[in-house]
Amino acid sequence: MSTSNLPGGALLRHSAIWIAAIVVIIVMPYVFTSSSSISMMSQMGVFIVFALSYNMLLGEAGMLSFGHAVYFGLGGFLTLHAIRAVNDGAWSFPLELMPLVGGLGGLFFGVVFGTVSTRRAGVTFAMITLGIGAMVEASANMFTNFFGGESGISGNRVTDVTLLPFSYGPQVEVYYLIGAWTVVSALLMFLLTKTPLGRMANAVRDNPERAQFVGYNTTMARFIQFALSGLFAGIAGGLFAILFEIMTAPNVGLIQSGSVLLMTFIGGLGAFFGPIIGAVLVTYMHIALSGFSEGWILYFGLMFVLMVMYVPNGIAGVIVSHGPPLRAGLMHRFAVPYALAFVPALLTLAGLVAMIEMGYHLSLSYDPSRPIELFGMEITATSVVSWVVAVAAFGVGVMALRWAATRISLRWGEVNQAMDAQRAKQ
Amino acid sequence: MIESVVFSLLNGVLYGMLLFMLASGLTLIFGMMGVLNFAHASFYMLGAYCAYSISQVLGFWGALVLAPIVVGLLGALTERVGLRNVHKHGHVAELLFTFGLVYVIDELVVLVWGQLPVNYRIPEALDFTLFSLYGSDFPAYRGFILFMAVAMFAAIYLLLVRTRVGMIIRASLSHPDMVGALGHNVPRIFTFVFAFGTGLAGLAGVMAGNYFITEPGMAFAMGPIVFVVVVFGGLGSLSGALVASLVIGLVTTFAVGMNYSIADMLASVGIAFGQDSVLGINLSRFGPMLPYLLMVLILIFRPRGLMGSRES
Amino acid sequence: MSELKLALKRAAVGAILTSATALAFVAPSVSMAAEEPIRIGYIDPLSGPFANVGDAGLKQFRYLAEKMNAEGGILGRDIEIVGFDNKSSAQESLQMLREAADEGIHYVTQGNGSHVAGALVDGVEKHNRRNPDNRIVFLNYAAVDPTLTNEKCSFWHFRFDANSAMKMKAITDYMADQPKIKKVFLINQDYSHGQFISQAGKELLAEKRSDIEVVGDVLHPVGKVKDFSPYISRIKASGADTVITGNWGNDLSLLVKAGDQAGLDVDWYTYYAGGLGTPTSLGKAADGKVKMITEWQENLAVRFEADELRSMLEEFETRYDGIEFYYLRVKTEMDMLKKAMEKAGSADPKAVAFALEGLSIDTPFGTASMRADDHQLMQPLFMSTFGSDFLEYDSEGTGLGWKMDAEIPADQTAVETSCEMKRPERTS
Secondary structure (H helix, E strand, O other), X not given: OOOOOOHHHHHHHHHHHHHHHHHHHHHHHHHOOOHXXXXXXXXXXXXHHHHXXXXXXXXXXXXXXXXXXXXXXXXXXXXXXXXXXXXXXXXXXXXXXXXXXXXXXXXXXXXXXXXXXXXXXXXXXXXXXXXXXXXXXXXXXXXXXXXXXXXXXXOOOOOOOOOOXXXXXXXXXXXXXXXXXXXXXXXXXXXXXXXXXXXXXXXXXXXXXXXXXXXXXXXXXXXXXXXXXXXXXXXXXXXXXXXHOEEOHHHHOHHHHXXXXXXXXXXXXXXXXXXXXXXXXXXXXXXXXHHHOXXXXXXXXXXXXXXXXXXXXXXXXXXXXXXXXXXXXXXXXXXXXXHHHHHHHHHHHHHHHHHHHHHHHHHHOOOOOOOEEEOOEEEOOOOHHHHHHHHHHHHHHHHHHHHHHHHHHHHHHHHHHHXXXXXXXX | OHHHHHHHHHHHHHHXXXXXXXXXXXXXXXXXXXXXXXXXXXXXXXXXXXXXXXXHHHHHHHHHHHHHHHHHHHHHHHHHHHHHHHHOOOHHHHHHHHHHHHHHHHHHHHHHHOOOOEOOOOOHHHOOEEEEEOOEEEEHHHHHHHHHHHHHHHHHHHHHHHOHHHXXXXXXXXXXXXXXXXXXXXXXXXXXXXXXXXHHHHHHHHHHHHHOOEOOOHHHHHHHHHHHHHHHHOOOOHHHHHHHHHHHHHHHHHHHHOOOEHHHHHHHOOOOOOOOOHHHOEHHHHHHHHHHHHHHHHHHHOOOOOOOOOOO | OHHHHHHHHHHHHHHHHHHHHHHHOOOOOOOOOOOOOEEEEEEEOOOOOOHHHHHHHHHHHHXXXXXXXXXXXXXXXXXXXXXXXXXXXHHHHHHHHHHHHHOOOOEEEEOOOHHHHHHHHHHHHHHXXXXXXXXXXXEEOOOOOHHXXXXXXXXXXXXXXXXXXXXXXXXXXXXXXXOOOOEEEEEEEOOHHHHHHHHHHHHHHHHHOOOOEEEEEEEEOOOOOOOOHHHHHHHHXXXXXXXXXXXXXXXXXXXHHHHHHOOOOOEEEEOOOOOOOXXXXXXXXXXXXXXXXXXXXXXXXXXXXXXXXXXXXHHHXXXXXXXXXXXXXXXXXXXXXXXXXXXXXXXXXXXXHHHHOOXXXXXXXXXXXXXXXXOEEEOOEEEEEEEOOOOOOOOOOOOOEEEXXXXXXXXXXXXXXXXXXXXXXXXX
């Protein structure tokens, strides 16, 4: 079976996963029925598309952008303007296809800004995108007809112009609309990685000189990748506009751009499903973590920094690296060292969380001596004992974790050897 | 007319020099280590907060000496524990590391000093009027900031060009292997450079924290613009950073005074144009966009910046 | 065949993994019985750069709820304030609105940022239309954009702060009586709030004192200007004796400080000089020069001998060191909610909204009443000056405090409205 070079073949081989994903999307609203969970899952869909489009740049083509929200946000604004035109009866276009408006807008601006930015690579490219992002954000306050000033623009997604017999007023109908668009967009982006264009982007990422030498136009490859990435970011923006029915200036801004970078990186650049994991996880953390702790930004920052230091390939990288031992039937050999690492990891985490929570309690609470509830215990932040215990847990945890890490890396060496031996036998 | 030009010049130069104090450390770190430190403005903020805490005990002059050292040590710690581990994953990873560090430092500042602005004041000894011009006072503290910025530029320049340490530092960037082979500890030099650069940011924080306001948002407000200065001037170039700081300081200051729109100008030569269109927007409102526009333009047409020696 | 098997296996693993992750994400949704407390969702920034203001407001709401509960609550039920962090974002606020609705919360309150308030008015309006059996009332305690009670007005929105137009009317009324004012300069933030003040200020001054010359009118970017000295040079060059500004936070502190450093001698007429942290950063730069228009400042309690308020603010400030009892309107809001619920005899959102219309209560400073036409509260406003001759309470430990200059009675603050209120059917 030599289907591996054709996009269709790749699709066929992965069809089971795609079908499973569709089933999961269909079933989810029956598991989580509250309107806020459905809204959260809808956001996850939007950000999956957005993060995947970002990965077309950073993961596929090695282009670090600090201004990707420009295409997301402008796509969203254009979509919402289109919806308003339908609200006013000036235009007739079905709501289901509205994200296309955003996509075309994203593509258009991707082409415009891509021509000036993709001629450079590396840090220069990153700085140009930062500059463009900052300029578009600043202009949002000047062109108030389009951006609506600081209050943004809003519309009503219930337009009466639809293809299917839904009003899209209820949250769950919008969820399914977003789900469908997510699957279609993800599929298209997946297929793109399998086309010659996708391969070319990889080549430009890995070794631009060689790519150029064998006859590729590296600038053109970057440009096409950039414009297409703008298209999908625009679609994501359109979905976002339908979900919230309001777009504001920060949606094109640097913070939004930073957050898609975080999502993609935490999920993992190396594998196609990495950004999907990242989008789901970060969206959840963003919404839910802030309900648990005042320090959620700190947790978030620490997680990101630690991941850059120790897990630079993201969550997907960790998963992918276990593929070979799994296929070789050697996973069981990790059981003991992983179990050994698990306990100190929990201890470290507990110590850290306790320190941070006590810190916030001391700093923000009016009555610091009031005990806080943590891990089902009552902890007094003003008592020295609590701090000693927390610091000790953290310290002991870190030391034990280091010890466990050496054991894990030793075991990896053994497993790799064993796999080499297996291969030699075949 | 003349007086407004003179004031704009004075204000622009002052703002530019403040930017330079921040940008010099950033450009040094990039020049020596190739690391674009996103968290540079966060170290600036740490400088202001440390100065506030130290000045409670030792007064402003104690803070002026100690706070940059404290910040520099924190910088050294960051390099030693974090950045060095990330180095092997490449420059993008280093950039992302400092990007994440912004969140961590900004939140830690809130954790330690709280969310409200702290009462960090200009020292009594410098709280007087230096001279008056066209009826406006020029405070002595501004003169002090100018003096410190110029002294800083001279000191760094001499350190790099005229001393043996400076020579080794410059060499370890261009020929790290050779410098290592000659028996110098390159990683330690990197730690030193990072500490020095963040220490300079801390010094800028000490100087600017009481002139402006010391509050948790001060890093976020300053971060992007310092980046622009360094990129515009040419990454790694100290004199480029100086020129770029002054240019951006002056441009933003003069833009404020432009109370006309393009439509007004056209109208004055007899061309009527809608005041509601893009051309009807007051030029002063373009002010905050201008630095970014300058940066994008220079990157497109001259990617190594005004005075940079090489493309990043 | 083996290919298919492998694919199936992968699919199974994939499905298990996804649903396991999903299960970990269960947001617990709680349904509430009738005897549970009456809950008010507080949707404001609790993290990020504006967390300090959001946090202070939340503390004041909680403190007042505690006081109310100690006296038996409302209709025998306790009041509970539930904090929702909107991170100053419009979309995040809508997500929080949905969470509040899921938790069975029928009252939300918000104040920081008219853009958020605008999104919430729109969101509540749509929510109530799409979910008629789970309606929400939005109590706005600080967002002052006039449009919220004019063209964007909603039956479900009630505003407890004087809006920007009313404050500007009060400021210019006061200025009209000050003969020494000759030249006025307007400097404001470049967004709808600042733009409105700039425009309304010019119109009202021309109407009330045509001899006052407006010598400058500048808009500057919000939160971006670090060095205000170029603007100060312009003010100085214009020869102004008075400056009107709607700036808040650092944009106000930096402006006034830069003016003080350049030796600029003007009176500053502001909206927000009393805002959290602002007196600290202003310090002596503002001594005797900065005025503000508000419904309350602490020394009013001394002047009007409002002993209940005095003991409240003292208790509050001992408890929360560094935070002032900043919002009288939070108390007004809670008191009116209580009165409306008692009048309606239930906590049903629609009944309470109807009960709030035209409702009035007595405060130590006069009557406050909710205008039915546009759901804007009418209450007395006060002009005060920051300085050393305050009565009793200084601000944030600065040694300086607010002194009342003038009282503007509630009926004189009224501004016409263009609101065409769409009310639901009373019975259904």
